[in-house]
Amino acid sequence: MREKAGKWMLVLLALGILLLLLILLILFPRRGHQRPALLEVTVITREEGKGPGANLRQGMEQAAADLNVELRFLLPAAPGDGESQRQLLRREVESGAQAILLLPADRVALGEEVSNAAARAALVTLETDMTGKGAGGFVGVDNTALGQAAARAALNGVREGETVLLLDSAPGDNGVRERLLAAEALLREQGRVTRRCGPDTDTALTILLETELAEGGIKGVVVFEASALEEASACFSFLETPPLLYGMGSTTGVIAGLERGTITAAVAQNDFSAGYLAVEQAAALARGRPVKDRGELTFFTVRKENLYEPEYQKLLFPMTR
Numbered sequence: 200m201r202e203k204a205g206k207w208m209l210v211l212l213a214l215g216i217l218l219l220l221l222i223l224l225i226l227f228p229r230r231g232h233q234r235p236a237l238l239e240v241t242v243i244t245r246e247e248g249k250g251p252g253a254n255l256r257q258g259m260e261q262a263a264a265d266l267n268v269e270l271r272f273l274l275p276a277a278p279g280d281g282e283s284q285r286q287l288l289r290r291e292v293e294s295g296a297q298a299i300l301l302l303p304a305d306r307v308a309l310g311e312e313v314s315n316a317a318a319r320a321a322l323v324t325l326e327t328d329m330t331g332k333g334a335g336g337f338v339g340v341d342n343t344a345l346g347q348a349a350a351r352a353a354l355n356g357v358r359e360g361e362t363v364l365l366l367d368s369a370p371g372d373n374g375v376r377e378r379l380l381a382a383e384a385l386l387r388e389q390g391r392v393t394r395r396c397g398p399d400t401d402t403a404l405t406i407l408l409e410t411e412l413a414e415g416g417i418k419g420v421v422v423f424e425a426s427a428l429e430e431a432s433a434c435f436s437f438l439e440t441p442p443l444l445y446g447m448g449s450t451t452g453v454i455a456g457l458e459r460g461t462i463t464a465a466v467a468q469n470d471f472s473a474g475y476l477a478v479e480q481a482a483a484l485a486r487g488r489p490v491k492d493r494g495e496l497t498f499f500t501v502r503k504e505n506l507y508e509p510e511y512q513k514l515l516f517p518m519t520r
Contacts, residue, residue, distance in 0.1 A: 234267045238298060240481050241291050242272045243284055245302040245326075245369070251474065252425055252450045254515075255325075258474025259300075266482045268298075279369050281308030292316045298485040300477050301334075303327040305371030321484030325477050327374040336480040340468050340496045342374040346381030349421050349445055350389075352464040352500055353382075356443040357419040359390035364411055364420045364442075367397030368404065368427035378423040378447070386421075405434040412442065419463075422446035425453055428465065432456030449501075449515050457503050467515065468498040 275283035281304040298321040317333035369375035422428040425448025435441035449467035456462035
């Protein structure tokens with residue numbers, strides 16, 4: 200009996216110690232688990248009148264909630280306006296911004312300003328790598344591989360000797376142009392004829408496409424960023440016999456185009472992860488903490504037939520906490 204009583208005493212003592220430790224952790228939490236001070240992160244986008252795509256923004260907002268960050272979005276005066284972005288970047292740094300996310304329109308126009316800004320604030324770029332100009336971080340995929348993936352999709356629908364129209368919707372030295380050049384090289388190597396076109400300040404994208412298609416002979420069109428792909432898809436929905444349309448993006452507009460068949464295939468990256476990682480990198484740099492190496496972002500080619508396969512669901516339709 201004494202032996203059993205002794206064992207029960209030991210059990211009760213252990214439980215008492217665990218309960219005491221739990222109470223201490225609740226009353227006196229470890230400093231390492233306290234939320235850091237609120238950090239404001241400025242996001243400078245590439246397009247006028249548009250913030251980042253829904254999935255990219257969701258990723259940013261989830262990271263902001265997790266890391267005690269407040270996001271502030273700034274838009275350039277015109278789409279792809281590198282000079283406007285340069286002015287916004289300078290103004291933010293001069294105003295004392297601690298952390299900035301930038302979707303660059305043009306490396307040439309932004310190069311010097313990025314170098315200056317990176318010396319005074321935590322600067323991370325998306326889509327276009329500017330670490331060579333001093334940016335503290337970059338989040339994106341291999342743009343050459345992304346362009347080649349779009350070209351390979353087009354090779355399945357456009358035969359040798361036929362013409363593919365390449366839409367140059369983001370002129371300038373940037374990640375979108377890298378995709379176009381990679382796709383163009385692969386298509387020509389495989390015997391397809393390529394032709395480029397790009398909008399100017401006086402011509403809307405849809406009018407430009409209609410003009411190009413009216414000349415005839417175009418079997419496929421490849422677009423290299425999501426907003427332009429959405430516009431092209433909307434334009435093609437009014438054509439009786441549109442050419443095959445390929446591009447990249449995972450926005451709701453792109454998914455709708457895949458569902459109704461105006462988009463033949465789209466190369467999609469994990470935009471939610473890109474947005475999350477960009478905020479995470481900027482916050483770590485601003486707070487003087489090591490940046491976590493998350494590896495390369497993934498991308499995949501999706502068509503109407505595989506749009507709702509389980510492996511793509513969490514990438515195309517992310518759920519936030």
